[in-house]
Amino acid sequence: MNTEEWDWETSEKCVAFKDWHQQFEWVEEPYVSPDGEIIAAIVNVGEGEFSICANGNIQESSFEKIWRLRFTPDGRLTALASDAGEWTVTVDGAAWENRFSYVWNPLFSDDGHSIAVSFQQDGQYGMALNDVPWEQTYMNLTDAFLSADGQHTAASVQMIAAGESEIHKFQAGTISAAVNGKAWDRNFVNVWGKAVSHDGARVAAEVRLTLYDYTIAVNGVPWEKTYSSVWEPVFNPLSGKFIAPVRQDGKWMLVEEGQLLWRKPFHQLWHPQFSPDGKNLAAIVATEFGKWSVAINGQAWNIRIGELITDMVFSPDGRKVAVVVKDNERWGIAVQDSVWKNTFDMVWKPVFSPDNTHIAAKVEKDGKYTIVMDDRIWPHTCDAAWDPVFHPEGELLLFRTIEDGVYRRRVIPIRGIWG
Amino acid sequence: MDNMAAKPDETILDEGIEKGAALLTDERIEKTILRVLNTEGGARIKVYVDTCVHCGLCAEACHYYLSHDNDPRFSPAGKVRQTLGEMIARKGKVDREFMKKAAEIAATQCNLCKRCAMYCPFGIDVAYLMSVVRRITHLLGMTPQYIQATAHSHSVSMNQMWVREDEWPDTLQWQEEEARSEMPKLRIPLEKEGADIMYSVIGPEPKFQAQLLYQAAILMNAAGVNWTMPATPGWDNSDMAMFTGDSELMGRIKRQHFETAARLKVKKIVMGECGHAFRSVYDTGNRWLGWKIPPIPIVHAIEFYYDLIKEGRIKIAQKYAEPVTLHDPCNVVRGGGLHEKARYVIRAICDNLIEMHPNREHNYCCCAGGGVINCGPPYKMARINGNRVKAEQLFAVKARGARTLIAPCHNCHSGLEDINHYYGLEMNVKFIGDILYQVMEKPE
Secondary structure: OOHHHOOOOOOEEEEOHHHHHHHOOEEOOOEEOOOOOOEEEEEEEEOOEEEEEEOOEEOOOOEOEEEEEEEOOOOOEEEEEEEOOEEEEEEOOEEOOOOEOEEEEEEEOOOOOOEEEEEEEOOEEEEEEOOEEOOOOEOOEEEEEEOOOOOOEEEEEEOOOOOOOOHHHHHOOOEEEEEOOEEOOOOEOEEEEEEEOOOOOOEEEEEEOOOOOEEEEEOOEEOOOOEOEEOOOEEOOOOOOEEEEEEEOOEEEEEEOOEEOOOOOEOEEEEEEEOOOOOOEEEEEEEEOOEEEEEEOOEEOOOOEOOEEEEEEEOOOOOOEEEEEEEOOEEEEEEOOEEOOOOEOEEOOOEEOOOOOOEEEEEEEOOEEEEEEOOEEOOOOEOEEOOOEEOOOOOEEEEEEEEOOEEEEEEEEHHHHOO | OOOOOOOOOOOOOOHHHHHHHHOOOHHHHHHHHHHHHHHHHOHHHHHHHHHOOOOOOOHHHOHHHHHOOOOHHHOHHHHHHHHHHHHHHOOOOOOHHHHHHHHHHHHHOOOOOOHHHHHOOOOOOHHHHHHHHHHHHHHOOOOOHHHHHHHHHHHHHOOOOOOOOOHHHHHHHHHHHHHOOOOOOOOOOEOOOOOOEEEEEOOHHHHOOHHHHHHHHHHHHHHOOOEEEOOOOOOEOOOOHHHHOOHHHHHHHHHHHHHHHHHOOOOEEEEOOOOHHHHHHHHHHHHHHOOOOOOOOEEEHHHHHHHHHHOOOOOEOOOEOOOEEEOOOHHHHOOOOOHHHHHHHHHHHEOOEOOOOOOHHHOOOOOOOOOOHHHOHHHHHHHHHOOHHHHHHHHHHHHOOOOEEEOOOHHHHHHHHHHHHHOOOOOEEEOHHHHHHHHEOOOO
């Protein structure tokens, strides 16, 4: 996302979203482009006929069904659409050439240039990347994956047919991973979450070798050590190896290709994440039953959260971590081992400013939405809001909201927000 | 009756148990038992087993015992004695024939209903002890075939019924289209981030009972609920791994369910009329992962209906006229305390509720729950014979006028259908949602 090229000059742009409701039979929940220039929604234009309205303009093509309307990170408007019993992907109103019996689970690369979907065609399953389906298809497919650079697709695929009651055949291994359409040479009892090395040469996945032996397999070759459970692997950009949380003797620990990475085990440990420079490693952990925290490089924060920690994010310089927390039935934000005083009915993933000094997030309270930044609440209540976006130099914030039926794209100097 | 059904005391040859047992050695059995007793069970097991004074109060609480003419082999204490008690007494030195019988008792002669725990003067939780036996048999690879197959489905598809990833949203879209013939602007909003509620169901609904999804969609739309359903795995709240003793898989399933809700930024998960799934998301599965309480609040359908009716969001056009009785499901009543809310709902939608006895937290189990019905056709008659007392209870309430039997739990529903059919009760077995859909006002 090159946000520098966005319009940061115009202080406010509006679209009369409410008017759409008079124009169409019904209007579904809207989505807004990352740059805030477009608001779009699936609209019903007649019995069994749907289209997409963007900034008040209806797309020319209509379909019997449309769902999963989403903007790619680079601002293209995508949806899954069906006509005459066939499904396809539409991008800015243009349908892919390929048609399928069904498509689902659209995935976008970080830059938005790649779009992948899972498809089913005449009972066979595969993935399609940028309108190019896998040549090889399979009898079933789950856990689809697209690499962050958009170059590689992968999924768990069924290699051997087994009746539901053929439990021992299943336990001998019927599942593998297909990477860019080609299956690994080895089957497993199960294959789940995946990760890819930065050069794209290696794909790792959680696998179950027997009903009891879990490990990570890289390009189909399992680690030597097995565990009573594992969670999904993550690529370590500095070591070039894969890490994963593993469970042993009732505790969770972090290992790198079988070698202990963090000395201290935890009651729970998941969502490990490297900082952008790869130098720091954070994970959501439970230090003991019902007591949640964040561990940085193996050391847990002092705070303990009772209900949930989610949406962990590193600052661009990799020195700070923010998370969404839920405690005593209220949602909030914790940054660097400190919980903000404001609580909400819901909090979305925090966003760091490019200079690492500010943190903002979309929040909900009493059915209305607003933005919180550095634990101070923007004194506007909105009917809808999207994640705030910082200007690359950090002095401006882009707010995307709906107030009184009007979509507003606002550019606000950070210093002016709270007076 | 099913040809595969066995007589009550006939030895049932189950491929899952037999093939698993054939691979066992005495050493593996001993090592596995001691591992579970020493590292997973700990003091709790020892305290329970040492505390039991064999007073027999648990026996009268068990529907298997009552249905088998007070045969002590079917009493809860008797079942512990035949399984875990022996394993402890013999320090794990038991043979494969013993383990085969233990597997059958734990998996198919106890519904983990916890009625006995309520009557035990010491509060000994026999359901927990039977779960320990199931854990041991899981680790020994001798879980009954049908429920093991269901656990395999969970492991691949994250749902109970091998519903494929495309089949799930496709089914919801089909039901949405069907329901639009009744409510033209109805929606089943998929992947609507920030909705108030994520509605989750169990695998059989899209597989065999799509009308329940239809009815739920009508209800949600009529009540103006801001809701969504995930289009990804994580939509199924059920959990047979919890009942096979595969705790690791149970945790994986529950993590996906709760993280799906967290991803969708919903404030609550409302679940359909299922009992075991409630136990899994409200008690067992979440806790295995380290969540003391569900990280996203869980609202069972009974409580959800209660709120909608109490708040006036659903209006009743005309109450259901046929006299009804209510079966209190173990997991949501003994386990969740929803019995009075269920009665509030039923009185709001039905003219005449006739109580069966015993009722509320004292109700007899359906004999299907705890994974027993999921052990499949080989055990069907053992299950039906094991709940003669339920049939007697239902005949008694039928004699007082009840014609419709409400069972707000999927396993109860299926198990009671079998009781109903086999014993010739001729009652109409319904979910609350069936009746609510029938009697509610539906906007055009």
